[in-house]
Amino acid sequence: MWVLTSQFSRNLTSHSSLLSYLPDVKVGKTTDTGKFWDPHFDIHFCYKPNMKWSVLFVLGVLSWGNTLATMVPKEATFYQLDCPKEGTLQYFMLKRSGQAMMVDNTYKVMEQNITIHSNGSIIFHSLKVEFEGTHLCVMNHPDNSIHGHEVKLRVRPLPPTDLWGAVYESMFVTGLIAALVIAFIFALGCFVYKKQWRPRPEDEKPVMSGYENPAMNPSDDGESGSTNM
Incomplete structure (x- = not known):
């Protein structure tokens, strides 16, 4: 927020002539306090940040995060699920299938108690992750028509006891x-390296050394190794 302060004794807001002149005022210099000062009129233009809105913004973000966290109930906690207030609850069906739970009765499901009230409140005495899903509230409307209304339930699972x-x-x-x-x-x-193809020794041609020339070897009859003409 920009705040205009002055050492004039007159109220600036009550003089349109001075306010109309303010856009033509040139800033002379900036002081150490962060104020813009005009040496001709001794008018200071100060910028004061609105801390109230900043604090409200931070608090709003934090409260929204907490609201999101509390919207999803935690496992093993007490929770009340409300059916639509469009009539009288006739019965409740867990996950739209199975047993029809009549009003003003308590049922044991997965070793947990669920109480059905005629005002449309479904009481889970201790939530389980298996209760998460879409359930059905069968309501009797004022025109004597019966309709089913879906209600969704989400459950946050508990972290393991031995997390580490x-x-x-x-x-x-x-x-x-x-x-x-x-x-x-x-x-x-x-x-693969062991079973890859390798030539067998009998398949290989003998390697002839340069010092083992057959022509230089003595023949079987004892003659010299010179070649016959």
């Missing part, structure tokens, strides 16, 4: 799988 143990176990399993893959690739390379 689970992390180490996951890392160990990942490292073990990587080691097995590397060992398999190494063994496969050795197998």
Whole structure:
């Protein structure tokens, strides 16, 4: 916010002539306090940041994050799921299938109690991750028509009790799988190298040395090794 301060004794806001002249004022210099000062009129233009809006913005962001976190109930907590207020609840169906839970009764599902009230409130005494999904509220409307309304429920699972143990176990399993893959690739390379084609010794032609010339060897009859003419 830009705030105009002056040492004039007159109220600037009540004089349109001075306010109309202000756009033509040239700034002389900037002081150490961050104010823009005109030496001719001794008018200071100060910028004061609106801290109130900054604080409200930060608080709004934090409250929105907390709201998002509380919108999804946590596992193993008490939770009330409300059906639409468009009539009288007749019965409730968990995940739109299975048993029809009548009003003013308590049912045990997966070892957890669920109470159905006639005002459309479904009480989960202790949430389970398996309860997450789309459920059905069957309502009796004022015109005596019966309609089913879908209600969705999300559940945040609890972190494992031994979090670091689970992390180490996951890392160990990942490292073990990587080691097995590397060992398999190494063994496969050795197998291919061992089974690759190589010429057998009997298939190879003898290598003749330059010092073993047959013409220089003595013949079988004992004659000299000179060639016969």
